[in-house]
Amino acid sequence: MTVSLNVPATTDYLDVFGLASGPLLSATSKATSWIGTLPTNQDYIIEVIPVGEEISYSLTVSVK
DSSP states (O other): OEEEEEOOTTSEEEEEEETTTEEEEOGGGOOSEEEOOOOSSSOEEEEEEEOSSOOOOEEEEEOO
């Protein structure tokens, strides 16, 4: 899966985790993109974590 958040630097971050397996990307890493193999067949949550003010963003997710 590839997740990419299009925001200005230091405004929002991603949090990606599986409901059964736990975190794949924590917001504490302050990342705006993630590429990885999903470990199991389960539901996954992708959150945009705001830092400060409300802004507009675009989020691109692809699963192959």
